[in-house]
Amino acid sequence: MGLTDVSERSGPDACPGAFQTHSAADGAVARIRVPGGLLIPRQLRELGHTAASLGSGVIELTSRANVQIRGLRGDAEREFATRMTAAGLLPSATYERVRNILASPMAGLDGHGLIEVAPLVRELDLAICSRPALADLPGRFLFAVDDGRGDVAALGADIALLPPAFVLIAGQDSGLRVSPAEAVPVMVAAAEAFLAERGSDDSKAWRISELPDGPARIAARLGGHATAPPPRPRGGGVAAVAGKQMGALAQPGGWAALSVMPPLGRLSAAQAHAVATAADTGDGEIRLTPWRGVIVPGLTWADAELWLPRLADVGLITDAASPWTGVTACTGRPGCAKSLADVQADAVRALSAAGARGAAGAPVHSALPVHWAGCERRCGRPSGPAVLVVATGHGYRVDAGGRSVSCAGIEETASAISGTRTTADGPPGTTET
Numbered sequence: 001m002g003l004t005d006v007s008e009r010s011g012p013d014a015c016p017g018a019f020q021t022h023s024a025a026d027g028a029v030a031r032i033r034v035p036g037g038l039l040i041p042r043q044l045r046e047l048g049h050t051a052a053s054l055g056s057g058v059i060e061l062t063s064r065a066n067v068q069i070r071g072l073r074g075d076a077e078r079e080f081a082t083r084m085t086a087a088g089l090l091p092s093a094t095y096e097r098v099r100n101i102l103a104s105p106m107a108g109l110d111g112h113g114l115i116e117v118a119p120l121v122r123e124l125d126l127a128i129c130s131r132p133a134l135a136d137l138p139g140r141f142l143f144a145v146d147d148g149r150g151d152v153a154a155l156g157a158d159i160a161l162l163p164p165a166f167v168l169i170a171g172q173d174s175g176l177r178v179s180p181a182e183a184v185p186v187m188v189a190a191a192e193a194f195l196a197e198r199g200s201d202d203s204k205a206w207r208i209s210e211l212p213d214g215p216a217r218i219a220a221r222l223g224g225h226a227t228a229p230p231p232r233p234r235g236g237g238v239a240a241v242a243g244k245q246m247g248a249l250a251q252p253g254g255w256a257a258l259s260v261m262p263p264l265g266r267l268s269a270a271q272a273h274a275v276a277t278a279a280d281t282g283d284g285e286i287r288l289t290p291w292r293g294v295i296v297p298g299l300t301w302a303d304a305e306l307w308l309p310r311l312a313d314v315g316l317i318t319d320a321a322s323p324w325t326g327v328t329a330c331t332g333r334p335g336c337a338k339s340l341a342d343v344q345a346d347a348v349r350a351l352s353a354a355g356a357r358g359a360a361g362a363p364v365h366s367a368l369p370v371h372w373a374g375c376e377r378r379c380g381r382p383s384g385p386a387v388l389v390v391a392t393g394h395g396y397r398v399d400a401g402g403r404s405v406s407c408a409g410i411e412e413t414a415s416a417i418s419g420t421r422t423t424a425d426g427p428p429g430t431t432e433t
């Protein structure tokens with residue numbers, strides 16, 4: 001892939017935050033970074049309450065395991081930031097947009113990883129927010145802390161830890177080897193090296209991959225030597241099923257974790273409340289995933305069996321065989337003025353059409369993710385293999401595996417998606433929203 005031409009950029013990236021919101025057709029959009037996707041029940045309840053009372057009523061889960069609320073108008077923006085600060089979700093106004101940290105959502109829960117990631121996520125978050133220079137990182141810059149299974153290391157982060165010892169820079173092996181205890185200082189140093197290299201070029205790059213020879217230059221500053229391809233993960237090799245494990249999942253010690261997903265990644269206040277209440281009966285922890293799912297760990301099996309149908313009753317997907325699994329959509333009409341279609345409504349219609357033809361139940365473990373987009377920007381598209389369904393103004397174009405099919409109606413679009421979705425597995429990825 002060629003280098004992105006960044007010379008025409010006029011300034012910093014426009015990724016929204018809680019203070020620097022994005023103006024959309026349906027009001028302001030505010031995004032809250034959730035390092036590692038880690039929330040506690042009280043925070044999810046507050047997000048749901050805030051979405052319902054100040055915004056559109058929905059918490060949007062992003063492909064970086066962050067959350068955003070749209071439809072904020074007038075004084076609601078300021079009130080939003082006040083509430084998020086009180087909830088502990090905005091520890092720093094200066095660094096709020098740069099705390100982009102992915103983490104393996106199932107770390108420590110299923111025996112597939114090599115390390116526990118939550119302590120490293122917290123250490124990395126604190127380290128980022130304590131370095132004055134890193135306040136200048138672009139909002140698109142991304143860290144990943146993988147537990148060794150290779151799920152989030154595969155998502156195109158600028159700097160990723162892949163245990164047992166690898167540091168990846170823009171997906172390439174940096175040649176650096178670190179223990180988990182040594183990882184955070186090296187990751188922070190790599191981010192500072194990016195800013196230094198960017199400065200030396202007077203570049204407008206937002207990502208390491210946008211700098212000429214970026215991985216090699218940054219690795220060299222740290223005493224490494226970047227090479228491709230990246231190492232194969234050793235921690236279970238389960239990246240390919242990331243985001244496709246749903247329902248009640250067995251944890252070591254006889255415990256259970258619930259893995260659920262809101263349709264199209266849009267969590268209502270009632271659903272948020274139900275998830276938070278379920279989490280109260282477990283470890284008191286909620287993990288958002290880069291696949292727009294939610295994991296509630298540490299329940300007894302009795303509580304898991306009690307809560308799974310309750311979560312299904314409020315409209316959450318609890319079964320991996322659901323046709324909704326792996327289906328995402330950008331905002332589309334009416335929220336985005338650029339959109340050529342109401343992609344979320346059309347995605348629902350296409351799923352209904354596929355279900356009517358008996359095609360909706362294709363085994364999701366062998367299905368590519370599907371992403372609907374209202375225009376060619378394709379916001380929120382997965383970075384790995386995927387079926388992209390792009391509005392054209394006179395229907396949709398279905399892109400997959402280097403082939404494109406133009407479709408005039410929803411039936412035709414649904415049929416084209418079904419025909420392209422079941423190919424070789426690849427981990428869903430992330431370019432946020």
Ligand code: SF4
Nearest residue numbers: 330336374375378379
């Ligand atoms: S892909 Fe286009 S229509 Fe969808 S949110 Fe992005 S800009 Fe808007």
